[in-house]
Amino acid sequence: QQQVKQSPQSLIVQKGGISIINCAYENTAFDYFPWYQQFPGKGPALLIAIRPDVSEKKEGRFTISFNKSAKQFSLHIMDSQPGDSATYFCAANSGSRLTFGEGTQLTVNP
Amino acid sequence: DADVTQTPRNRITKTGKRIMLECSQTKGHDRMYWYRQDPGLGLRLIYYSFDVKDINKGEISDGYSVSRQAQAKFSLSLESAIPNQTALYFCATSDPSGRATGSYNEQFFGPGTRLTVL
Numbered sequence: 485q486q487q488v489k490q491s492p493q494s495l496i497v498q499k500g501g502i503s504i505i506n507c508a509y510e511n512t513a514f515d516y517f518p519w520y521q522q523f524p525g526k527g528p529a530l531l532i533a534i535r536p537d538v539s540e541k542k543e544g545r546f547t548i549s550f551n552k553s554a555k556q557f558s559l560h561i562m563d564s565q566p567g568d569s570a571t572y573f574c575a576a577n578s579g580s581r582l583t584f585g586e587g588t589q590l591t592v593n594p
Numbered sequence: 595d596a597d598v599t600q601t602p603r604n605r606i607t608k609t610g611k612r613i614m615l616e617c618s619q620t621k622g623h624d625r626m627y628w629y630r631q632d633p634g635l636g637l638r639l640i641y642y643s644f645d646v647k648d649i650n651k652g653e654i655s656d657g658y659s660v661s662r663q664a665q666a667k668f669s670l671s672l673e674s675a676i677p678n679q680t681a682l683y684f685c686a687t688s689d690p691s692g693r694a695t696g697s698y699n700e701q702f703f704g705p706g707t708r709l710t711v712l
Binding site (some may be wrong): 490493516526528529530533577585587 | 635
């Protein structure tokens with residue numbers, strides 16, 4: 485049973501466009517929601533994260549929107565660039581354990 | 595640079611063989627994790643350890659065992675490998691205080707081991 489569900493599985497965006505990846509969770513004990521970015525042949529690396537008492541967090545072109553009542557959160561990548569092409573994982577933390585979503589493979593065409 | 599390393603990077607083995615994947619870290623973190631990555635399933639936790647004397651099962655521990663030999667070393671074993679254990683395996687470490695990075699429980703991943711069981 486996947487406690488964190490992520491969509492879409494793959495996404496193709498033109499350079500300069502907005503990429504949006506969505507996640508939903510079930511466990512209300514989750515207390516921290518990070519996004520990880522993974523390039524081919526590499527391990528995932530933390531991109532941006534949010535706590536559930538905040539509705540939005542922005543770092544450069546990356547923004548997390550968080551809706552606690554709906555148990556949903558999303559990653560927005562503004563002005564998407566070819567260098568953003570990677571696999572993105574949402575995750576949720578409980579007791580220092582992360583539960584990951586299924587992943588989204590993002591391709592940004594030049 | 596403080597780092598997380600995994601050996602081997604690639605391994606092909608046969609059904610029924612015993613295999614060990616090794617992870618070493620120079621970050622000084624107490625917490626270490628083993629995950630497997632499968633297409634469409636994301637990263638799933640196999641085992642985790644919060645210190646040398648603490649070992650815990652994750653969501654998919656069946657068929658796997660681990661050993662925490664020291665703060666810096668955490669090994670994953672497949673006692674009798676089977677084809678559905680073919681996957682990409684990652685080791686990760688974390689410092690839950692986030693003192694170094696300002697990020698709570700940021701996990702630092704190794705480069706992964708691609709395991710194929712024939």
